[in-house]
Amino acid sequence: xxxxxxxxxxxxxxxxxxxxxxxxxxxxxxxxxxxxxxxxxxxxxxxxxxxxxxxxxxxxxxxxxxxxxxxxxxxxxxxxxxxxxxxxxxxxxxxxxxxxxxxxxxxxxxxxxxxxxxxxxxxxxx
Numbered sequence: 001x002x003x004x005x006x007x008x009x010x011x012x013x014x015x016x017x018x019x020x021x022x023x024x025x026x027x028x029x030x031x032x033x034x035x036x037x038x039x040x041x042x043x044x045x046x047x048x049x050x051x052x053x054x055x056x057x058x059x060x061x062x063x064x065x066x067x068x069x070x071x072x073x074x075x076x077x078x079x080x081x082x083x084x085x086x087x088x089x090x091x092x093x094x095x096x097x098x099x100x101x102x103x104x105x106x107x108x109x110x111x112x113x114x115x116x117x118x119x120x121x122x123x124x125x126x
Contacts, residue, residue: 026063028107029082035069041076042094049099050079053107062107075118081106087121 032038032047050064070078075092081102082088089112091102098116105111112120 027061027084029063029065030107031065031067031080031082033068033070033076033078033080034066035073035076037069037073038076038078043077045096046077046079046094046099049096050103053100053103057103057108059108072118078118083107083110089117090119091116092118 030050032043032050034043034047047064047066054062054064067080070080070090072078072092077094078090078092079094079099079102080088080090083106089106091098091113094102094116098113102113102116105113
């Protein structure tokens, strides 16, 4: 497959927006858990689905990042979403269809999709 100059322009624009997000303050941070168990369960497809949602919606205040294993291998693929000062939400057993709904309802609309959420709040002890 040969790349056209327009393809390179699109890639450059996408990379600039990612770089700007990392430098600035994001409204939402989505962490896709990409440990070995997550990858084996389809986390790459979940990451791609979230990236597609950001692109389709044209939002620039959503940061998508990855992490290692979250310790719940049987519930992969999963993602944790942090929205401002709200408690983080850990979504489990994800599919591309679930990602689209989570993005629409929670990321864009502020409404937690409870039936896909394993936990609301942090497991960290302060």
